[in-house]
Structure formats: C-alpha cells, structure tokens
Amino acid sequence: MQTRLFASPSPHIHGGEKTQHIMGDVVLALVPALAVSTYVLGWRVLMITAISIASCVLFEYLIQRFLLKGRTTIGDLSAVVTGLLLAFNLPAGIPWWIVVIGALVAIGIGKMTFGGLGCNPFNPALTGRIFLLVAYPVQMTDWTTGVPDALSGSTFLANVKAGALSLGEVDYVALLSGHMNGSMGEIGALALLLGGVYLLWRRVISWHIPVAVLGTMMVFSLCVAIPDGGAMLWQMPLFHVLAGGAMLGAIFMATDYATSPMTHKGMIIYGVGIGLLTMIIRLWGAYPEGMSFAIFIMNAVTPLINKYCRPKRFGTKK
Amino acid sequence: MRTFPIGGIHPSDNKEWSKDKAIETLELPSEVYIPMIQHIGAPSTPIVKKGDKVLTGQLIGQSVGFVSANIHASVSGTVTSVDAYPNGQGQRRIMVVIKREGDEWVESIDRSTELKRECTLTSEQIIAKVKDAGIVGLGGAQFPTHVKLSVPNDQKAEVLIINGVECEPYLTSDYRNMIERAELILTGVEILMRAINVNRAVIGVENNKPDAIAHLRDIIAKNNYRGIEVMPLKVRYPQGGEKQLIAAVTGRQVPPPPALPISVGAVVCNISTAIAVYEAVQKNKPLIERVVTITGKELKSTHNYLARFGTPVHELFELAGIPEGDVKLLNGGPMMGRAIVDVSAPLIKGCSGLTVLSGKEAARGKELQCIKCAKCVEACPMGLEPYLLSKLAKLQKWDMAEAHNTADCIECGCCSYTCPSYLPLLDYIRIGKQTVMTNIRARAAAANKK
Numbered sequence: 001m002q003t004r005l006f007a008s009p010s011p012h013i014h015g016g017e018k019t020q021h022i023m024g025d026v027v028l029a030l031v032p033a034l035a036v037s038t039y040v041l042g043w044r045v046l047m048i049t050a051i052s053i054a055s056c057v058l059f060e061y062l063i064q065r066f067l068l069k070g071r072t073t074i075g076d077l078s079a080v081v082t083g084l085l086l087a088f089n090l091p092a093g094i095p096w097w098i099v100v101i102g103a104l105v106a107i108g109i110g111k112m113t114f115g116g117l118g119c120n121p122f123n124p125a126l127t128g129r130i131f132l133l134v135a136y137p138v139q140m141t142d143w144t145t146g147v148p149d150a151l152s153g154s155t156f157l158a159n160v161k162a163g164a165l166s167l168g169e170v171d172y173v174a175l176l177s178g179h180m181n182g183s184m185g186e187i188g189a190l191a192l193l194l195g196g197v198y199l200l201w202r203r204v205i206s207w208h209i210p211v212a213v214l215g216t217m218m219v220f221s222l223c224v225a226i227p228d229g230g231a232m233l234w235q236m237p238l239f240h241v242l243a244g245g246a247m248l249g250a251i252f253m254a255t256d257y258a259t260s261p262m263t264h265k266g267m268i269i270y271g272v273g274i275g276l277l278t279m280i281i282r283l284w285g286a287y288p289e290g291m292s293f294a295i296f297i298m299n300a301v302t303p304l305i306n307k308y309c310r311p312k313r314f315g316t317k318k
Numbered sequence: 319m320r321t322f323p324i325g326g327i328h329p330s331d332n333k334e335w336s337k338d339k340a341i342e343t344l345e346l347p348s349e350v351y352i353p354m355i356q357h358i359g360a361p362s363t364p365i366v367k368k369g370d371k372v373l374t375g376q377l378i379g380q381s382v383g384f385v386s387a388n389i390h391a392s393v394s395g396t397v398t399s400v401d402a403y404p405n406g407q408g409q410r411r412i413m414v415v416i417k418r419e420g421d422e423w424v425e426s427i428d429r430s431t432e433l434k435r436e437c438t439l440t441s442e443q444i445i446a447k448v449k450d451a452g453i454v455g456l457g458g459a460q461f462p463t464h465v466k467l468s469v470p471n472d473q474k475a476e477v478l479i480i481n482g483v484e485c486e487p488y489l490t491s492d493y494r495n496m497i498e499r500a501e502l503i504l505t506g507v508e509i510l511m512r513a514i515n516v517n518r519a520v521i522g523v524e525n526n527k528p529d530a531i532a533h534l535r536d537i538i539a540k541n542n543y544r545g546i547e548v549m550p551l552k553v554r555y556p557q558g559g560e561k562q563l564i565a566a567v568t569g570r571q572v573p574p575p576p577a578l579p580i581s582v583g584a585v586v587c588n589i590s591t592a593i594a595v596y597e598a599v600q601k602n603k604p605l606i607e608r609v610v611t612i613t614g615k616e617l618k619s620t621h622n623y624l625a626r627f628g629t630p631v632h633e634l635f636e637l638a639g640i641p642e643g644d645v646k647l648l649n650g651g652p653m654m655g656r657a658i659v660d661v662s663a664p665l666i667k668g669c670s671g672l673t674v675l676s677g678k679e680a681a682r683g684k685e686l687q688c689i690k691c692a693k694c695v696e697a698c699p700m701g702l703e704p705y706l707l708s709k710l711a712k713l714q715k716w717d718m719a720e721a722h723n724t725a726d727c728i729e730c731g732c733c734s735y736t737c738p739s740y741l742p743l744l745d746y747i748r749i750g751k752q753t754v755m756t757n758i759r760a761r762a763a764a765a766n767k768k
Contacts, residue, residue, distance in 0.1 A: 003640050003641070004644050005646070006657075006677065006680075009748065010653060011654070011731030011744065012680045013735065014735055017736065019689055021738070022689075022738055115687075118689040118690050257690045257691045263695060313723055315572050316574065316701075
C-alpha cells in the first residue's frame with residue numbers, strides 16, 4: 001500500500017460530539033420520568049409512548065423518502081425525541097389513533113414543512129400537542145385512566161383552578177413523586193429534575209432557560225400570593241412549579257435547540273417570557289395549564305430575541 | 319488560575335508523543351529551497367543569482383518596506399536557481415535554491431555556545447539587529463518582530479508577554495525550548511524588555527507543562543533575572559492566540575480590529591522568538607534555523623529537531639517514517655495547521671511542527687443540518703456567531719457578514735471542532751472574512767484617493 005496525502009482547511013480534528021449523541025442523551029434523561037409514569041399510570045403508558053415514537057419516526061422516514069425524495073435523517077434520533085415528548089404531553093387513556101394524528105402533525109407540519117431538524121420555528125412535539133388539544137379537547141383532558149384514589153378525572157391544576165381544591169390541601173409529596181393525574185410525562189417532578197440534572201451534567205442544555213422559566217413562575221406566584229395573606233406564601237410558588245407541565249416544559253420542551261435563543265442573555269429573556277405567560281394563562285386564562293401555549297408563543301419571538309441579543313464581542317464593553 | 323474570558327475548547331493535547339524527545343540537530347540537507355516570503359508583508363527581493371557562492375547566514379533576500387523581513391542562506395554553497403517552486407500548499411513562490419557545500423558561516427557570527435548575557439545596546443540598536451536578522455514571530459503567524467517592537471511614539475508598552483502556551487495539540491517545540499534552552503529564552507526576554515523599555519515581563523505557560531514552569535522559575539531565581547514572572551494558565555484552547563493570551567495575563571481585552579495589542583500596553587512574543595532575538599542581538603546570528611516537532615500517533619518515531627530553513631519537508635517525514643494509507647501532513651498542529659500537499663516544499667520560519675494525522679483521525683464527519691444548538695457561539699473566543707457567519711458567507715451576504723464582525727475571526731477552529739452536525743463552519747467563515755477584508759481595504763483605498 002502506498003502513502004496517499006489528502007488535504008482540507010483547518011481544523012483537522014473534531015471533538016467527536018454528534019447530533020445523535022445529543023438526542024440520545026435527551027432520550028436517556030426522559031427515562032426516569034417514563035418509569036414513574038408507567039408505575040403510576042400503568043402499562044398503557046409504554047404502549048402509547050411506543051406508538052408515538054414509532055409514528056414519528058415512520059412519518060419522518062416516509063416524508064423524506066417519498067415526498068422530498070432526499071436523504072433520510074431518522075438516524076439522528078430527533079424524531080425519537082419528538083415522539084417521546086409528544087407522548088409525554090398526552091393523557092395515558094388517549095385512543096391510539098389520536099396519537100398517530102398527533103405524530104403526523106408534529107412531524108409533518110411542525111418539522112418537515114419548514115425543512116426538517118433545526119429549521120422548525122415551533123417545537124414539533126408542542127405543535128402536535130396543541131393541535132390535538134384544539135381538535136380533541138375531550139380526549140385530551142380525560143384523566144380517568146389516572147390514579148384511582150386521586151380526585152376523579154382531573155389534574156391538580158384544574159381542581160385548584162375550579163376551586164375544588166385549596167392549595168393547603170394539595171399533597172406535595174404526590175406532586176414530587178408523581179402520584180397524581182396528568183399527562184404521561186408531566187407527573188413526577190423529581191424524575192424530571194433528575195433528567196434535567198443529567199442534561200446539565202452532559203452539557204446538552206445550560207441552566208439559563210429552566211432556571212429563568214421556573215424562577216419567574218415562583219416569583220410571579222409569590223407576588224400574587226402576597227395580597228392574599230401569609231398562609232399561601234410558600235404553597236403558591238411551590239405548587240405552580242411542581243404541578244402541571246412546568247418541569248417538563250422548562251427542562252425539556254423550552255430548551256429545544258431550534259426554537260430557543262442562541263445566547264445566554266436571549267435564553268433568560270425567553271425563559272422569563274415563558275414563565276410570565278404560563279402564570280398569566282394559569283391564573284386568568286381559560287385553560288388550567290398554560291405551559292405549552294407560553295412556549296409556543298415564545299418560540300415565535302425567538303428570531304427577534306436572536307436579532308437583538310448578540311454575544312458580547314471580544315474587546316468591547318457591552 | 320487565569321485564562322481568557324470567553325469561549326474555548328479542550329481538545330486532548332497529545333503532547334506525550336513527542337514531549338520527552340530531546341532536541342536533536344538535523345543533519346544538513348544536500349539542497350535547500352529558501353522562499354522569499356516567509357512572513358506577513360511584502361515578499362523580499364532576492365539579491366543573489368544563479369552561480370553565486372553563499373555562506374551560512376549570508377543575506378540573500380532583502381526586505382521590502384517596513385512590514386517585511388530579511389531572508390538569509392541557511393547553508394553554505396552555490397546558488398543553483400532563483401525561480402518559482404511550490405510551497406507546502408502547492409502555491410508557486412520565488413525561492414533561492416542552494417546546493418550545499420560544507421557549512422561555512424559568515425565570519426561575524428559568534429558560534430560559541432557560551433551564554434552572553436550582558437547587553438548595553440539601546441532600544442534602536444536592538445530593533446535594528448532584530449530587523450537585520452530577519453526575525454518573525456515563530457509561533458506560526460510569521461509577523462515581522464521588529465514591527466512589533468517599534469512602539470509608536472503616542473503609545474507606551476507596559477508589559478512584555480512571552481507566549482509559552484503552545485495550546486495547539488501535539489506540538490512540543492516550545493516546550494523543549496523551555497526545558498533545554500531556558501537561559502537563552504530568559505536572556506532573550508531581557509533584551510526584548512530593553513527593546514520596548516518595560517521592566518515587567520510575563521511568560522504565560524499552560525498548566526499542562528508544570529515541569530517547564532518549574533524549570534523557568536528555577537533558572538529565574540538562580541540566575542537573578544529581574545522583572546520576569548512565569549504565569550501558569552488554565553489549559554484551554556486557543557490560549558496561545560495573541561488576544562486571548564493578553565486577556566488571560568492582564569485581564570485587558572484588545573479592542574476589535576484595527577486596534578493592536580499595544581493599545582492595551584502589551585507586546586507579545588513567542589518563546590522561540592525570544593531565543594532568535596537573543597542569538598541575533600548577542601551572537602549576530604540571523605534567523606536560519608529553529609526547533610521543529612515532527613509528531614503523530616502513527617509515525618515510527620517522533621522527534622524535536624533543530625533544523626535549517628529550506629530543508630525539504632520530506633526529509634523530516636522520511637526520518638520519522640510516514641505510515642502507509644491515507645495521511646494528512648500538517649505544517650503546524652491539527653487545529654490551525656495547514657495541510658501540506660507537496661512534500662518537496664521547504665521548512666519555513668513559522669513552522670513549529672509537522673503533524674501527521676491518519677486518515678481516520680483527520681476524517682471529516684458527514685455534514686448534517688444546523689440544529690441551532692449554539693455550541694459554536696459558546697465556543698467562539700471572539701464572541702461571534704459562527705453558525706450565522708458561515709451561513710452569510712454561503713449566501714454571499716458580505717455586507718451582513720461584515721456587520722456581524724466576521725473580520726474579528728481568528729480562525730482558531732473552535733466552531734468547526736464543536737459542531738455536532740459536522741458543518742465546515744470555518745471553511746465558509748474564512749471565505750467571508752477574506753472577502754470582507756478585501757472590501758474594507760478597497761474602501762480605504764478609494765477613500766484615500768479622494
């Protein structure tokens with residue numbers, strides 16, 4: 001064999017990180033939450049999750065292969081992440097065909113329409129969820145497959161909003177451990193936090209977005225609680241960051257690369273926006289939960305944030 | 319421990335392959351090819367012709383203008399040709415070819431090995447000697463050293479920073495110099511301090527070279543070198559970048575171009591440049607040789623050679639035993655080095671090492687779409703947005719690229735290195751930067767005409 005020279009511009013080495021590894025890390029970080037959900041809500045969780053992932057991957061493959069007639073990118077695992085996150089935003093009792101429709105909207109409209117991974121302005125899983133929430137409101141808020149001894153068929157957020165439950169009666173241990181009603185992936189704040197810590201450790205996400213979202217929600221609810229007197233001062237902030245999709249949204253949905261800002265400063269603004277909008281919808285809006293709408297709206301603002309929040313140029317003051 | 323303020327990466331340093339190889343003197347080549355451009359600035363004019371006899375250290379290329387550098391014969395013998403030959407990148411450059419006959423040096427050069435420490439020359443005299451000796455920055459940029467040392471009247475140097483960072487993976491020539499030739503470095507630093515009239519010098523060395531730090535400190539204390547401090551720096555690439563090193567050492571950031579380091583009172587020189595300055599000023603020896611590392615995982619042997627300029631690089635590669643199959647030969651290290659496509663090309667002043675990467679090590683991954691992960695933004699040590707600059711260059715939006723400060727780019731490669739989608743970010747940014755710089759110069763020229 002001969003020695004053959006080849007050439008290209010520098011740099012000549014690469015750090016070795018791949019899109020695939022990042023997506024794999026996200027999947028891994030979601031496993032504890034999936035385990036809690038399966039334990040609390042039953043085996044149907046795994047079935048719905050499997051259907052969601054399989055449909056997302058399949059739709060991505062079919063669209064790329066037959067509609068776009070291009071290279072398929074299902075190997076980058078991003079469709080798996082979308083499928084997993086979509087499932088996590090659905091109640092466990094949802095009919096399987098609704099999941100498939102959600103996957104088609106998430107991948108087909110949310111992602112491929114705009115040019116695939118990295119080009120989508122809105123989080124694909126959220127696009128799917130919001131479509132389903134509007135199209136199938138009954139099935140999307142049917143929590144009857146939930147925990148037997150919990151207040152029937154409703155989430156903590158809905159019960160509190162309807163006045164059926166006071167903040168003082170909320171079982172905070174249940175909120176942390178996931179022994180409650182809710183979408184498959186949003187219960188079990190501790191498991192989600194664990195995943196978040198893993199993502200931070202692996203440097204897949206930075207702390208800015210989750211901290212900004214959850215911090216804003218806590219500060220906002222604290223401000224709302226102050227006029228009501230001292231009794232709710234600690235319950236209100238704690239309840240709002242633990243209940244509903246706060247953890248799932250702040251750690252996994254809002255941090256989606258393509259739809260969140262590129263600089264730390266931008267990430268903070270974006271996170272604060274999500275926190276504020278979520279609280280406004282939760283307290284004064286028509287829906288008990290506002291996380292998905294808040295993220296969706298802030299997704300739309302991201303290009304604007306990117307335009308005005310540039311990194312600090314070396315050698316300049318600001 | 320100090321480091322530079324933003325961005326940066328941590329590639330594995332791979333110094334272990336060659337760091338313990340003592341400096342060997344390379345056997346003199348039978349023929350040398352000496353390019354008339356081995357520096358930033360105007361090419362020098364050859365002042366010898368075919369058939370001329372030259373001595374080692376004799377001036378053969380006269381510098382043209384202020385930003386330019388003299389070129390000297392690195393061996394003695396007969397000039398056989400003055401013509402265009404390909405350099406490492408395959409570009410044809412005017413070179414003087416000398417067929418070696420023995421090794422007879424110019425008489426005024428002091429070839430004794432004894433250390434000559436005392437220097438009573440004035441700043442102007444030192445700078446004149448540095449200029450005559452054709453010294454350029456030996457860290458890789460090849461910027462003429464006398465230009466750096468000529469501090470403008472309206473500005474004042476406060477500190478001399480000596481670059482012993484060697485943050486490029488693999489390379490160990492600066493390291494070997496620090497271990498084996500510390501006295502020469504430190505005496506060179508004293509002379510440089512005299513040249514720019516400062517009483518403080520800081521030698522920045524990354525913390526992965528603790529023995530070099532200890533050795534330099536030891537010699538400083540033992541031989542009473544005043545005002546010279548060795549500062550360990552946290553390991554992080556590209557710490558050896560001039561602006562990054564100044565920020566790490568002084569905490570001050572050089573403003574964006576066209577501002578120069580002197581605007582924050584700093585003058586930066588490389589470790590190996592300090593040795594060249596010592597030899598030029600104290601021994602009248604022009605810049606004709608340097609320490610060069612030849613290294614790579616797949617080589618049969620690795621070395622740190624003291625080699626004469628103009629030596630065809632294939633002679634070094636043959637001594638190290640190039641592996642078969644696909645290989646990439648680099649002038650420099652893997653982050654900023656340039657691929658060599660012609661092995662008959664000569665060794666030049668700015669070459670601190672020749673790195674050999676296997677096809678596998680240097681392979682580029684399959685390009686995917688940008689996922690906007692912002693890892694390039696986080697890695698950029700200049701506070702730029704590589705994903706955006708790359709895209710703007712691809713779309714040929716030169717004005718927008720300029721507005722997003724693409725001219726600030728130092729081409730360190732951190733962006734391409736971190737990209738999980740394997741996008742060749744720097745390839746495009748470089749095109750954008752070159753176009754923007756050309757535009758800026760054209761505008762300046764047009765404004766001058768008016």
